[in-house]
Amino acid sequence: MADSAQAQELVYLVTGGCGFLGEHVVRMLLQQEPRLRELRIFDLHLGPWLEELKTGPVQVTAIQGDVTQAHEVAAAVAGAHVVIHTAGLVDVFGRASPETIHAVNVQGTKNVIEACVQTGTQFLVYTSSMEVVGPNIKGHPFYRGNEDTPYEAAHRHPYPRSKALAEQLVLEANGRKVRGGQPLVTCALRPTGIYGEGHQIMRDLYHQGLRLGGRLFRAIPASVEHGRVYVGNVAWMHVLVARELQERAALMGGQVYFCYDKSPYKSYEDFNMEFLGPCGLRLVGTRPLLPYWLLMILAVLNALLQWLLRPLLLYAPLLNPYTLAMANTTFTVSTDKAQRHFGYEPLFSWEESRTRTVRWMQTMDSSAQ
Numbered sequence: 238m239a240d241s242a243q244a245q246e247l248v249y250l251v252t253g254g255c256g257f258l259g260e261h262v263v264r265m266l267l268q269q270e271p272r273l274r275e276l277r278i279f280d281l282h283l284g285p286w287l288e289e290l291k292t293g294p295v296q297v298t299a300i301q302g303d304v305t306q307a308h309e310v311a312a313a314v315a316g317a318h319v320v321i322h323t324a325g326l327v328d329v330f331g332r333a334s335p336e337t338i339h340a341v342n343v344q345g346t347k348n349v350i351e352a353c354v355q356t357g358t359q360f361l362v363y364t365s366s367m368e369v370v371g372p373n374i375k376g377h378p379f380y381r382g383n384e385d386t387p388y389e390a391a392h393r394h395p396y397p398r399s400k401a402l403a404e405q406l407v408l409e410a411n412g413r414k415v416r417g418g419q420p421l422v423t424c425a426l427r428p429t430g431i432y433g434e435g436h437q438i439m440r441d442l443y444h445q446g447l448r449l450g451g452r453l454f455r456a457i458p459a460s461v462e463h464g465r466v467y468v469g470n471v472a473w474m475h476v477l478v479a480r481e482l483q484e485r486a487a488l489m490g491g492q493v494y495f496c497y498d499k500s501p502y503k504s505y506e507d508f509n510m511e512f513l514g515p516c517g518l519r520l521v522g523t524r525p526l527l528p529y530w531l532l533m534i535l536a537v538l539n540a541l542l543q544w545l546l547r548p549l550l551l552y553a554p555l556l557n558p559y560t561l562a563m564a565n566t567t568f569t570v571s572t573d574k575a576q577r578h579f580g581y582e583p584l585f586s587w588e589e590s591r592t593r594t595v596r597w598m599q600t601m602d603s604s605a606q
């Protein structure tokens with residue numbers, strides 16, 4: 238908890254603070270930001286775990302609200318020194334309509350920016366995504382690239398398109414005058430695929446493996462590298478950026494940073510096995526069980542079924558043409574920009590990140606399928 242020797246003067250707001258990443262950001266702020274006086278947590282759905290935070294030295298204010306509602310956002314932002322905007326609709330499975338994804342991710346971000354400008358909040362950290370860069374629809378590999386690596390970013394899917402638009406809005410807002418005359422200082426963090434305690438897809442894969450008798454079948458060639466980063470390190474980067482943005486506005490304002498740590502470069506499935514393996518699951522096959530063209534047919538069939546069944550029920554399996562292309566295209570990051578600009582070093586080693594994730598998975602009730 239906060240060191241009481243330092244003045245507790247700052248008010249932070251975390252949008253999406255009850256999500257997978259948001260909860261880690263909230264807990265990290267309470268542990269690592271000694272100047273915190275009040276922490277506001279704004280989310281569509283508030284978690285019961287917030288109650289336990291309310292007994293500490295920092296005032297924790299839970300605000301149930303919707304980022305698409307400008308007045309709700311403005312009320313939550315008023316008086317905050319820093320906003321960390323992680324709220325977003327993460328949907329690559331066709332659960333939500335493109336309009337809803339746009340409303341939450343783009344209009345929601347516009348509302349956050351306007352609220353900062355109107356109420357005089359000077360620092361805004363936005364959780365973007367590797368997806369604003371790629372993989373692109375042409376399946377071009379991005380092999381251990383950095384923030385300056387040229388890459389043809391072309392988006393057709395609503396989620397990456399919305400994240401790219403929102404990121405652009407945030408970066409363009411850097412330097413705008415906020416109420417009181419000071420310039421707004423913004424920056425965007427681009428995590429690759431986040432893993433760790435609370436990761437829903439990992440949970441789903443674990444239960445799927447249990448249903449299949451402890452086995453998962455390889456679908457993606459082991460040679461395709463997929464970038465992953467531990468949630469604790471992504472949260473730590475947010476805390477550090479929020480702090481350093483106040484000291485190094487000229488250097489960091491308007492910048493983008495990939496989120497990275499020491500997690501190994503592996504295929505999506507081999508990486509998941511680092512956690513699923515110790516939980517008793519096995520990945521069958523050294524090569525994909527089905528050829529790519531057959532998987533693509535299945536993915537297209539899934540998309541067709543989703544469309545046909547939509548009036549009756551929501552059919553949203555993991556496999557669709559977009560997720561198949563994502564998993565099947567190399568996209569990895571190798572950069573030290575965050576270290577150079579604001580002294581970032583991962584807080585958790587790879588071994589610790591793995592241990593924490595495995596421990597979390599092992600405490601999951603294996604019967605809760």
Ligand SMILES: NC(=O)C1=CN([C@@H]2O[C@H](COP(=O)(O)OP(=O)(O)OC[C@H]3O[C@@H](n4cnc5c(N)ncnc54)[C@H](O)[C@@H]3O)[C@@H](O)[C@H]2O)C=CC1
Nearest residue numbers: 253255256257258280281303304323324325366428430431
């Ligand atoms: N999960 C991942 O691998 C990655 C996630 N990201 C980004 O990180 C951020 C957080 O993602 P996750 O924690 O994975 O997702 P999540 O779905 O667990 O968390 C998002 C949170 O935003 C809240 N939210 C959604 N719509 C809202 C609305 N209209 N008003 C207020 N709150 C709303 C949700 O209730 C949820 O608590 C998102 O912006 C996402 O785009 C970026 C890269 C990778």
Ligand SMILES: CC(C)CCC[C@@H](C)[C@H]1CC[C@H]2[C@@H]3[C@H](O)CC4=CC(=O)CC[C@]4(C)[C@H]3CC[C@]12C
Nearest residue numbers: 327329366368430456505555556560561563564
């Ligand atoms: C059955 C298939 C062959 C395997 C399906 C795997 C997919 C579900 C996942 C493969 C890549 C993932 C995405 C990637 O990590 C990047 C992401 C960034 C974000 O901002 C949000 C999450 C995600 C889109 C992530 C979603 C699951 C995958 C598509």
